[in-house]
Amino acid sequence: xxxxxxxxxINEPDAVVDEMLDGMVAAHDGLRRLDGQEVxxxxxxxxxxxxxxxxxxxxxxxxxxxxxxxxxxxxxAAAGEIFTSPTADQLEEMVQACDSGExxxxxxxxxxxxxxxxxxxxxxxxxxxxxxxxxxxxxDVAVEDSLYTSGRRGVCGTILVHKAxxxxxxxxxxxxxxxxxxEKVIDNVGTMGTALTSCVxxxxxxxxxxxxEDEIELGIGIHGEPGVERxxxxxxxxxxxxxxxxxxxxxxxxxxxxxxxxxxxxGGTPLSELYIVNxxxxxxxxxxxxxxxxxxxxxxxxxLDMMGCSITICAVDEEIKELLAAPADTPGLTVTE
Amino acid sequence: xxxxxxxxxINEPDAVVDEMLDGMVAAHDGLRRLDGQEVxxxxxxxxxxxxxxxxxxxxxxxxxxxxxxxxxxxxxAAAGEIFTSPTADQLEEMVQACDSGExxxxxxxxxxxxxxxxxxxxxxxxxxxxxxxxxxxxxDVAVEDSLYTSGRRGVCGTILVHKAxxxxxxxxxxxxxxxxxxEKVIDNVGTMGTALTSCVxxxxxxxxxxxxEDEIELGIGIHGEPGVERxxxxxxxxxxxxxxxxxxxxxxxxxxxxxxxxxxxxGGTPLSELYIVNxxxxxxxxxxxxxxxxxxxxxxxxxLDMMGCSITICAVDEEIKELLAAPADTPGLTVTE
Numbered sequence: 001x002x003x004x005x006x007x008x009x010i011n012e013p014d015a016v017v018d019e020m021l022d023g024m025v026a027a028h029d030g031l032r033r034l035d036g037q038e039v040x041x042x043x044x045x046x047x048x049x050x051x052x053x054x055x056x057x058x059x060x061x062x063x064x065x066x067x068x069x070x071x072x073x074x075x076x077a078a079a080g081e082i083f084t085s086p087t088a089d090q091l092e093e094m095v096q097a098c099d100s101g102e103x104x105x106x107x108x109x110x111x112x113x114x115x116x117x118x119x120x121x122x123x124x125x126x127x128x129x130x131x132x133x134x135x136x137x138x139x140d141v142a143v144e145d146s147l148y149t150s151g152r153r154g155v156c157g158t159i160l161v162h163k164a165x166x167x168x169x170x171x172x173x174x175x176x177x178x179x180x181x182x183e184k185v186i187d188n189v190g191t192m193g194t195a196l197t198s199c200v201x202x203x204x205x206x207x208x209x210x211x212x213e214d215e216i217e218l219g220i221g222i223h224g225e226p227g228v229e230r231x232x233x234x235x236x237x238x239x240x241x242x243x244x245x246x247x248x249x250x251x252x253x254x255x256x257x258x259x260x261x262x263x264x265x266x267g268g269t270p271l272s273e274l275y276i277v278n279x280x281x282x283x284x285x286x287x288x289x290x291x292x293x294x295x296x297x298x299x300x301x302x303x304l305d306m307m308g309c310s311i312t313i314c315a316v317d318e319e320i321k322e323l324l325a326a327p328a329d330t331p332g333l334t335v336t337e
Numbered sequence: 338x339x340x341x342x343x344x345x346x347i348n349e350p351d352a353v354v355d356e357m358l359d360g361m362v363a364a365h366d367g368l369r370r371l372d373g374q375e376v377x378x379x380x381x382x383x384x385x386x387x388x389x390x391x392x393x394x395x396x397x398x399x400x401x402x403x404x405x406x407x408x409x410x411x412x413x414a415a416a417g418e419i420f421t422s423p424t425a426d427q428l429e430e431m432v433q434a435c436d437s438g439e440x441x442x443x444x445x446x447x448x449x450x451x452x453x454x455x456x457x458x459x460x461x462x463x464x465x466x467x468x469x470x471x472x473x474x475x476x477d478v479a480v481e482d483s484l485y486t487s488g489r490r491g492v493c494g495t496i497l498v499h500k501a502x503x504x505x506x507x508x509x510x511x512x513x514x515x516x517x518x519x520e521k522v523i524d525n526v527g528t529m530g531t532a533l534t535s536c537v538x539x540x541x542x543x544x545x546x547x548x549x550e551d552e553i554e555l556g557i558g559i560h561g562e563p564g565v566e567r568x569x570x571x572x573x574x575x576x577x578x579x580x581x582x583x584x585x586x587x588x589x590x591x592x593x594x595x596x597x598x599x600x601x602x603x604g605g606t607p608l609s610e611l612y613i614v615n616x617x618x619x620x621x622x623x624x625x626x627x628x629x630x631x632x633x634x635x636x637x638x639x640x641l642d643m644m645g646c647s648i649t650i651c652a653v654d655e656e657i658k659e660l661l662a663a664p665a666d667t668p669g670l671t672v673t674e
Contacts, residue, residue, distance in 0.1 A: 005533060005534045005550070005644055006550060007533040007534065007550065007553065007570055007644065008533075008573075008610060009533065009573040009576065009606060009610035009611070009613060009614055009644075009645075009646060010572070010573050010610060010613055011572040011573050011574055011613065012572075016609065016613065019573075019612075019613045019616050020609045020610075020612040020613050020616075021612075022612075022616045023611075023612030023613055023614070023615035023616035023617075023619070023634070024612045024615075024634075026615060026616060026619045026632065027612070027615055027632045027633070027634045059609065060607075060609065062607060062608040062609045062612070063608055067608070196342060196344040196345075196346065197342045197344065213342070213343060213344065216344065233344055235347070235348040235349075236345075236346040236347050236348050237348055239346065267607045267608075268605045268606075268607070268642065268644075269346060269605075269642070270397075270399060270604045270605070270639060270641050270642050271399040271400055271404070271604075271636065271639070272353065272357045272396065272397065272399045272641075273345060273346035273347060273357075274346070274360075275356075275357040275358075275359075275360030275361045275364065275399070276346060276347055276348065276353065276356045276357050276360055277346055277360070278360035278361075278363060278364055279356050279357075279359045279360035279363060280360075282360070282363045295363065295364045296364070297360070297361075297364045299608065302607060302608070304607050304609075305605065305606070305607050305644070307342055307344065307346075307605075307642070308346075309346060329673060334671040334673065336666060336671065336673060
């Protein structure tokens, strides 16, 4: 019943985040690390005349968040240890480094440690005269409260908040307007995921949870925390039906509504399988009389080496479409004009 | 010693390729399937006045090759069954669909079935008046002959051939010039890979080869075929040293030579681990007095759900740099101006 390998391409487990960030900034000219910090910022941060957009959280979800730093998305991303919140000091340094005087929006996934540390960091930065606003993403429709949250968890929908807020800030909008569009995306997005295997953290070196060779977990969290139910493994189409129906129940969209969809890989899933899920998802969108404006397929919000996927659906209006379609140039997402 | 999960996000094993292609063309407006064929082409193929660039091979290497169809790279990609060559008929249909009268270059990875079927397809198309040239990529420095090849295998370096030939064709160059730059890349690129786990094919549903929890395979092929040696699992830096030294021995570059590098994931490896490998690779490039012009990190040439990576190094001159830096807009690679 060992359903995953313990082997990893790492050196010392406690060096994973530091070495990963070095390899990331080496590969991408647009990124740099803050001195002595596990924080990645745009090479030109702070960008004069622009609201700063920052995010962060535990590592292990790559390309989230560092991979979304760049033109049109984030100005900075803080990387905590694997599945561990960044510290308030680290977050405050990031906020300071990304403020050009126009204020900073922190996009926070709803986990207790993240929200608390971002709160503290915001208060610290405000004492230094930085205007800081925070939005909390809670798009996971699977569970109301969870192991690490009051309320719902923040998962892959977060990337759409980065994109929309980043585009609005790039237009030169003021902080309150950037907050408004971030909240608008949060109000219109839902996600649910499934795990075929457990992730294996570098520190522990063994599966975070046990899942039999014939079982999958529906509604899984991105840290391997429990979902809604453990069921027999099913064909991809049935899994897609299950996830999609849960997300649609939550969103409660009108017939003919326009949406964008994401099939997100959990880190260990081949792209071919994500496309198979996307095929069924698009059939369902048609069956439910929804109009798909855009669809993404790939690894956006992962859970180390976990096999599985999540499905995100976001209702879009003209404003959200314009923001999501605006140019972006980051390691994890490129949108061309 | 079960080092991988047999669970997959699929429906029937024999529908994997067909369903994957449907999900892929749904997600990307720039792609369409040829009627009744497991072939993906640019939506506007054949492109008037441009040499067509095509590739193909067994499936299971996504985003290769369909993910590289688009502006500035491929005009068409044929998808065989998993790890199985496309048929000559399928390849001929693709060649015909991508010829606007300027001729077609087929970029073929060196596997016996692929080379033979592309040869036959080329002959068939030439009888219909299409000018067809073929280049064979054999960048894998690990083994001279292998399970499926006479001579070396074609692996991740193929993507650079797609890119350079695609850029040259987009400039409006004639077929002989496109062939010349493709051959130039092939002459200057080397790759070597490692597997931490075996891939699991949908049909077989169990590991293609057995690898102990404390072992890795160096010089692995992208179908799980044997490499150079099986060794004890090592830290990422040592693995990177081993792969890099083998590639550099083969390329035999002058001090100060300019190169581009790829750290390629095998499908089941988290991005964080690829960055850790890239960190060490860049240190080595510096140690060996090589100048790194560009570096890519991600999944380009995968082997289903295999954990592991490959390292590609390509010597670049002004011409190759210009071609690799030219704009491209495909699902698997976007290069902006």
